Amino acid sequence: MKTVYHKADSRGHADHGWLKSYHTFSFANYQNSERSNFGVLRVLNDDTVSQGMGFGTHPHRDMEIISIPLEGDLEHKDSMGTTAVIKKGEIQVMSAGTGIMHSEYNKNKDEAVKFLQIWIFPREVNVEPRYDQIDITKDEKINGFQQILSPDKNDAGVWIHQDAWFNLAKFTKGNGKNYTMHKNGNGVYAFVLKGSAKVGDRILNERDGLGIWDTQSFNIEAAEDTEILLMEVPMELPSYLK
Structure with a gap:
């Protein structure tokens, strides 16, 4: 058995005011050559977004993107015409494939939203973009x-x-x-x-x-x-x- 240990306080950290994020692997301004990925697990971000704030419309392609809310409600919109709100007890997946534009905002004006943002390298590129979310509490x-x-x-x-x-x-x-x-x-x-x-x-x-x-x-x-x-x-x- 081989292992690699990442203590919580060893993660990269970014504080943009409206967004506080901890990066397990290299992301944005946090770059660590020893922590680029774990196999095909490329991104594991632990995000907190302030009330009414969020990520404006931006592109992705050839990546499997998973969001898991831990607290609060996250509103999603994308170029496929999807408008949805995900909350604690749900999981969202988006196959970016040939290309997709999307935005994510804190739906609430009175509380922060906390969620995990996870990126996985797909086994193949140029797949048809898709979106799904389900309730996992049941x-x-x-x-x-x-x-x-x-x-x-x-x-x-x-x-x-x-x-x-x-x-x-x-x-x-x-x-x-x-x-x-x-x-x-x-x-x-x-x-x-x-x-x-x-x-x-x-x-x-x-x-x-x-x-x-x-x-x-x-x-x-x-x-x-x-x-x-x-x-x-x-x-x-x-x-x-x-």
Whole structure:
């Protein structure tokens, strides 16, 4: 088993007033040659957007973009004609493919919105752009793994153009479970949303991250009530990036 540990306070940080963002991997003005990506996981941003503020219309292409609200409501508009609001308990995915324009704003005038912005390199380029969002609260699991993303449009959660699986792991104190990789050559980046847990051989606290690969499985044991996002992704970059 190989691992890479990213302590919460080691992340890049940007404070734009209306936007406060922590970057696990190199992004914008935060550039760290040792933290460019974890396999095909390219971006993991922990964003807080002030009341009524947001990201103006901007382009993306050839990237799978996932947003997971943690607090508040995020309004999305895009060039496909989509207008939607995502909130805590939902997950949004956008395949940028051949190109898309979109904006994201805090829907509320009285509270900040907090969300994770995640970018995954797709297995192929120039796919048709698409948008989807679902409610994940109805399938919530305690002391187990809840799949919220996969490569299969007929499976639980949203789907993307990559052999990736995301699970929410919610455990009460003292409970845990063994996680088994879905595919050879994949690794898991575990990101603690709240609480603390032993993941593999490492104790992780809130907003700590741990990448794990070259293993078929690893164990999680919660030191307190804990919620972890597990992002299983291919460790080898697609051929178009080589």
